[in-house]
Amino acid sequence: xxxxxxxxxxxxxxxxQAGLSIRRMGxxxxxxxxxxxxxxxxxxxxxxxxxxMKEMVDKAAAQLREIEExxxxxKAVRDEVDLELKRLAEAPRQxxxxxxxxxxxxxxxxxxxxxxxxxxxxxxxxxxxxxxxIGRTCLIGAATDRDARQRADARxxxxxxxxxxxxxxxxxx
Numbered sequence: 333x334x335x336x337x338x339x340x341x342x343x344x345x346x347x348x349q350a351g352l353s354i355r356r357m358g359x360x361x362x363x364x365x366x367x368x369x370x371x372x373x374x375x376x377x378x379x380x381x382x383x384x385m386k387e388m389v390d391k392a393a394a395q396l397r398e399i400e401e402x403x404x405x406x407k408a409v410r411d412e413v414d415l416e417l418k419r420l421a422e423a424p425r426q427x428x429x430x431x432x433x434x435x436x437x438x439x440x441x442x443x444x445x446x447x448x449x450x451x452x453x454x455x456x457x458x459x460x461x462x463x464x465x466i467g468r469t470c471l472i473g474a475a476t477d478r479d480a481r482q483r484a485d486a487r488x489x490x491x492x493x494x495x496x497x498x499x500x501x502x503x504x505x
Contacts, residue, residue: 427463427468427469428443428469428470428471429468429469429470429471430470430471439473439474439475439479440473440474440475440501440502441471441472441473441501441502442471442472442473442474442477442480442499442500442501442502443469443470443471443499443500443501443502444469444470444471444472444480444481444484444496444498444499445467445468445469445470445496445497445498445499445500446467446468446469446470446484446488446494446495446496446497447464447465447466447467447468447494447495447497448464448465448488448492448493448494448495449464449465449493450492450493467497470484470487470488471502472484477499477501480499481496481499484496484499
């Protein structure tokens with residue numbers, strides 16, 4: 333009988349041990365399931381974040397391409413402007429000559445272009461001779477263009493080889 337009681341107690345202890353083990357296994361499974369769900373949620377958030385980052389990188393790459401294209405266009409325009417500036421810097425300057433400062437205050441201003449080919453024949457390679465050959469621009473104060481032409485004729489007579497090429501209103505002021 334003692335053996336029966338001992339076997340019964342041993343069997344009850346084994347059943348209790350098995351129940352506890354099954355319960356522990358269930359708790360472990362539930363804990364693992366909860367951790368797996370949390371990891372899947374975090375993985376979903378991370379994938380969404382990665383997708384958002386990829387979109388941002390694509391947008392930034394597109395903007396960078398646009399900026400590079402605009403930069404290339406601006407460099408081309410700058411090169412053209414630099415060439416134009418260099419051409420203008422090397423071009424002979426169109427100077428204005430004022431011979432009678434007192435007359436400038438009394439009337440309208442006129443640009444009178446006066447040429448003299450005689451200077452080019454006398455001293456052919458000097459810059460002033462070339463300037464006189466193409467025409468110097470003098471600033472003359474007068475009421476009308478006819479008056480400006482008469483004042484220029486008085487200052488630069490045709491008998492000395494001067495000729496008036498054109499008379500225009502002064503527009504640079």
